[in-house]
Amino acid sequence: MEIITGTREFQLEAPTVVTIGKFDGRHRGHQKLLKEMLRIKAEHGLQAAVFTFDMAPLGVMAGKVQTVITTNQERRSKMARIGMDYLVEYPFDLEVAHMPPEEFVAGVLVGQMKAKAVVVGTDCSFGYKGAGNAALLKELAGRYGFEARILEKEQDDHRDISSTYVREELAQGNMEKANELLGEPYAVHGTVVHGNHLGGSVLGFPTANLLPPKEKHLPLFGVYVSRVLVGKDAYGGVTNIGRKPTVDGCSPVGVETFIMGLDQDLYGTEIEVQLLHFLRQEKKFASLEELKQQIEQDKEAALSYVQARKGAFGPGAAGQEPEF
DSSP states (O other), X not given: OEEEXXXXXXXXXXXXXXXXXXXXXXXXXXXXXXXXXXXXXXXXXXXXXXXXXXXXXXXXXXXXXXXXXXXXXXXXXXHHHXXXXXXXXXXXXXXXXXXXXXXXXXXXXXXXXXXXXXXXXXXXXXXXXXXXXXXXXXHHHHHHTOEEEEEOOOEETTEEOXXXXXXXXXXXXXXHHHHHHHTSOEEEEEEXXXXXXXXHHTSSSOOEEEOOOTTBOOXXXXXXXXXXXXXXXXXXXXXXXXXXXXXXXXXXXXXXXXXTTOOSOOTTOEEEEEEEEEEEEOOOOSSHHHHHHHHHHHHHHHHHHHHTTGGGSBTTOTTSOOOO
């Protein structure tokens, strides 16, 4: 997949089927659009291209960081995995925010991206103040020579599946529901960094530490059963998300994971931590000994969860999805 980022000066060479959106979380609603793109790609011999922005537009307009379920790097990995040919991360600023809808369609979608088909949901919006919608896209399709495919929203129990819906479930630590809406496990990707070394030297077991970027939207702080992908292998894990309040001092928000059955130095290694099941909220313990006892209970609970779903763990299992 070719990634075009950091510039508005680009030109795709081959005719494309395009979809537009933030794709925050790449939930089941997004996947419906992407699958339709792949169908059109195969049927008409087009290249599949995703148009998105390099940062959340609301964050730019509000002048502050807006969190995202899926970071840019995570989104790139997911789009490549599903079979997209191009991912355009268009730089967003106030000038772009004021672009008229027809100028966006004529100049960007048709002119730069060579769109022959555009796939969107019924709630799509584009251009200044979101004035462009599905009806306008259909009208412009005839004028500029592309097909507009408008898909109904994917629903869950009569409610539209959206990033907002996913965030609500994450805020409650309801990973089973969040993962069902996402159609895949919620995950934190990153490079293992050095922590405070309490895991190995004091608590008696080593842990892998990730420091998620400030824009990463995290679930309820607490302890989770996790699935850790290291290369092609998948391991069970116990993951704490939060600030580790029992440890003296102010810790940054981190993702710390005890990985079952893995005894090797992972510092500097890229891993993916998928959250599967909420065990308990983060809390401050009276002592490190009390914390250690609680973690042993967490490990036992996680082991039972993992053993009941053995097919998704083990050597070569990174490409398999766990059962929810």
